[in-house]
């Protein structure tokens with residue numbers, strides 16, 4: 371087994387490439403009820419469809435940031451989840467999404483992976499604003515996003531479901547001026563000089 375590639379890392383989480391070697395694991399995480407409910411998806415996906423979807427995602431890298439999130443507290447680092455930013459080049463913005471496998475939740479990995487993805491989006495991809503929407507009852511996600519540098523900008527009413535009940539969506543955004551730092555991207559660039 372080769373050591374996985376981790377491009378930028380914090381104390382608990384790191385970001386590495388989205389990889390065809392891990393697509394079955396991505397699929398497994400995505401079918402967890404916590405992820406289906408959090409994403410508002412109502413039916414499980416098939417592994418065959420997910421593998422085909424991966425091929426499409428792998429070809430679209432000009433318009434998307436996609437990362438495997440690693441738990442870097444283990445040696446070697448363990449795959450823990452994925453993050454993505456879907457880019458709108460016309461206005462230099464992007465929409466953020468994240469999911470972690472059930473075993474990796476609740477240890478600060480989601481917060482740090484979110485912060486590292488913002489770091490990359492602002493300092494490598496040069497986006498001016500990253501935004502997201504999250505079902506308002508998803509309190510753990512909202513808390514993690516706030517700790518990572520997102521702030522609440524509003525609420526869209528009656529626009530989703532949470533465990534069978536109609537729910538609002540909380541809208542959040544982050545801009546480079548709010549980025550708390552330190553920047554793992556800057557550290558990686560400056561340590562190469």
Ligand SMILES: CC(C)(COP(=O)(O)OP(=O)(O)OC[C@H]1O[C@@H](n2cnc3c(N)ncnc32)[C@H](O)[C@@H]1OP(=O)(O)O)[C@@H](O)C(=O)NCCC(=O)NCCS
Nearest residue numbers: 405408469470475476477478479480481509510511513514
């Ligand atoms: C949402 C998700 C990415 C968060 O990652 P995580 O590693 O579990 O989150 P963290 O441990 O970094 O932070 C969670 C925070 O929420 C808090 N929290 C957990 N449950 C909570 C609840 N019911 N109410 C309020 N806060 C809660 C935790 O205490 C922690 O805050 P703290 O560090 O101040 O104590 C992860 O849980 C996940 O993948 N969930 C399933 C998919 C999903 O919902 N994705 C988001 C779709 S928009």
